[in-house]
Amino acid sequence: MKTRCYIAGAGEYCGRVAPRGHDYIIAADAGYSALMERGIKPDLVVGDFDSLGSEPGHPNVIRSPAEKDDTDMMLAVKQGLARGYKEFIIDGGLGGRLDHTFANIQVLVYLAKNGAQGYLFGREICVTAITDKTESFPPGASGTVSIFAAGDKAEGVTLAGMKYKLENATLTNNHPLGISNEFTGEPATATVCAGTLIIMWSAGELAVNS
Numbered sequence: 001m002k003t004r005c006y007i008a009g010a011g012e013y014c015g016r017v018a019p020r021g022h023d024y025i026i027a028a029d030a031g032y033s034a035l036m037e038r039g040i041k042p043d044l045v046v047g048d049f050d051s052l053g054s055e056p057g058h059p060n061v062i063r064s065p066a067e068k069d070d071t072d073m074m075l076a077v078k079q080g081l082a083r084g085y086k087e088f089i090i091d092g093g094l095g096g097r098l099d100h101t102f103a104n105i106q107v108l109v110y111l112a113k114n115g116a117q118g119y120l121f122g123r124e125i126c127v128t129a130i131t132d133k134t135e136s137f138p139p140g141a142s143g144t145v146s147i148f149a150a151g152d153k154a155e156g157v158t159l160a161g162m163k164y165k166l167e168n169a170t171l172t173n174n175h176p177l178g179i180s181n182e183f184t185g186e187p188a189t190a191t192v193c194a195g196t197l198i199i200m201w202s203a204g205e206l207a208v209n210s
Contacts, residue, residue, distance in 0.1 A: 004087045005080035008035045008042070009073050009104070010051040012095025014123040024085060028076040031092045032056050046079060047072035071103050077111060077118070086116045094122035105129070105198060109150045112196055124202060131196040137161070137188040143202030147171065147178035147190055156193025161186040171197070 006019040008031030019025050019040060027035050029047030045058045048066045055063055064075055073093060080088055088111060093104040104120055108129035111118040120127040128135065129150060137145075145162065149171040159166040163182040171177055183201075190199055 005085035007090045009092030011092045013092045026076045028072040088118035093120045134191040141183040145201040148198045149173045150196035154195030158191045161188030
């Protein structure tokens, strides 16, 4: 049974977390090329194929018009949610155009607010978003970690196991209080009681079972 949704986008492909045998794999537009170059066959291909250049010869394709409200990545995520997946691994969603990177971070917020969680993997960073919950990092995580309020404010924010601790703090979207914290090697957690946090860290492969 497939338990996790893996999505390949058209951005900078890092390959740090390969799809597992029981992942449901979706290619978003030119993410199809990234997968095929690595011998990975997706279960589904979605997009308007402006980046890929033409519709691929795949048995399961959902083609969208170029003029649409959703990005290709959002279309892929919605297909995964419709199939019941709650965990999303996204490669090819960072790097390249800044506006698309920002849009993909908004996709993470969309997932968090719809009872799921996504991880965007880049060559040097991982990004996730959580709503009213705790994100746990295992012992041995190293490097920097930064947190940001996704809405006007995020309340009841507590950071544990990091160099700079917060206890029941309120973060706002106009003051970067949570920038450049550091892992200490101890088990670390980030909790938000009311609102949504965007979390970025430099040892992202440690946060999920790859």
